Amino acid sequence: MPRVTLQTIADRVGVSRMTVSNAFSRPDQLSPALRERVLAAAQELGYAGPDPTARALAKGTTGAVGILLTDSLRYAFTDLVAGGFLAAIAEELAPTGLAITLLTSSGSGDVVPARDVAIDGAVVYSCDPTSPAVSWLRRRHLPMVFVDQDQVDDVSSVNIADREGARAAAQHLVDLGHRRFAIAMNGENGRHGFIADPSTLVEGHASRQRRLGWFDVLEPAGLKPAFIRHPLEQTEDVRRDARFLLSADDRPTAFLCFSDTTAVGVRQAAEDLGLRVPEDLSIVGFDDGPVAVRMQPALTTVRQDVVEKGRAAAAALTEAIRRSRDGAPAAVSHVVLPAELVVRGSSGPAPRTPV
Template identity: 55%
Template sequence: MGRVTLQTVADKVGVSRMTVSNAFSRPDQLSAELRTTILAAADELGYVGPDPAARVLARGSAGSVGVLFTDSLGSAFRDPIAAEFFASLAEALAPTGLAISLLPSSGTGDRVAARDVPMDAALVYACAGDTVALDWLERRRLPLVFVDQAPTTPGASSILLDDQPGSRAAAQHLLALGHRRIAMLTIADGDRPGLVDDPTTTGRGYVSRERVTGWLSALTPAGADVVGINMRDNLEDDALQAARTLLDLPDRPTAVLCFSDLVAWAVVRTAHERGLQVPQDLSVVGYDDSALARTITPALTTVRQDLGAKGHAAALALRHALAATRPGAAPVEPEHVVMPTELVVRDSTGPVPSTD
């Protein structure tokens, strides 16, 4: 047999070359049955699909989107919430045939990746607004969708959590249980982890500041004695270090509001190591309602966000942004989606300990 081409497969199945191309590049344009038939014929003939470089030239697009993460890619995948969000995003984009390119926003290669990787649009996930990588994406005039941060690029869409009501509800829950000395564990400003002099200054990045603002909107009017403890990042080692700082205080708070379920898990673990009971000696509230919140003992009181819905909303915003770049497409307004949050009360919170 001679060289197998797109036309060879089209002739075998009895369809057009474009239909075969769509089976590889735009699966959402075909029925599942027809696509299966085409791919089976291609496999039988030994055809692996259109040449990627030729496809980019022919279509005028890369057929992929970039995802710019907060820090290194390794850190992103060690963060359970980032990993779960990315999984839902990938699942939502799978039917479109769009590939996903992962881009670091800091460290070696950040400038090269954002400048050189072929992509048609990019999702910016909780990154600092002044990163070199984001600057390159903007200079390339790519459609951008910001997740978990306010957009800094004119015309960009965003997917945000309604963080303040959720964190406010968590703080009000502790106040209703009688707690008045309450700690906040959140992400540090720069590289200064540990106890902070002024709790109102805690928080780095959009999400952290939103959660701190929500907590304080309930705690400050109630006259609560607030303790602020910063972490470098939402990673296990940082969370355990913050938990030890908290529980080694001479005047230990009776309750703690945590940036994430991972941080709450670290507090519960450290409390058990010190012979403390949760919630009898210490009430703990997480954030996210990840799988961890339901599997640790005691089950976590936490603030729920729907990571699946957030991933699908981000994928839809990317698709809309890409559609607007097609020749002859009408201009579209950027989308700004705010995802709801909800307090979920479980077993890690209880009444303030008796002082008798």
């Protein structure tokens, strides 16, 4: 089949090639009736539209924004909280016509996504701030928004009140009489397993803020928790280490977890050992994602509004892109959304008898 071009359509309709081009890219230059004739001819001839690459070069825009994630894109498709966040961004961007491109914070061979993929702007989502990928995006001078990242002066950000939420979770358990604590933490890079001194870890923003919030309560009370750390999706490793801690004579009666997903591994460890939740062990998560209400008993957790977080990130990015295109000065904003303790059935009074 011969290739259909703008000239092919122009010959069919009896207009100039520029008129056909305007029908797709500058519809205000044509009468509605003429544009309808051009588009009808294009559809009849099987024309897919102007080449996106050529259009991007002409307009100086790609029509896509990048979302920089952790090293593995698997997280975006398997973690329900991350999925809710990304879905909210997609929904907010839909009226703008901007598409989403997922970027890993690593590259293979000569390809470095953060450096090489054509995008109009980027959301940096819960990444190591020292990652070369973040550095590449900044060197490209792209409009950006940081989400679950440390604030910087020249980039808008959207964060959760992680420290306040974690503080409320720890205080809830202390008020219930618990004195033997364990913490199940998330961490992609660095050491995993049992951590003697968590303050020495290289941590992302959310991890550090939640740890600080828990210790805001535990340290003044003279409580020293056991501490385990694993990548978010490795619940089997959490389960193994939690089972080891819960097998000890002086086992913890309360577990604070970085996320609801992490709490699943702790709950499974308790089941393995025949421990009752919350009679023998209280568990508190973080996120209030779908898994929280599926657990039995339902999980006490700290709620963050991932939908609002996604909407706020998309709004900040589209504004940054608009101002960049208009040559206007950047308007940096820092949004901190609340975190709220949601008490359910997985937390209860500390056991009265020695365990």
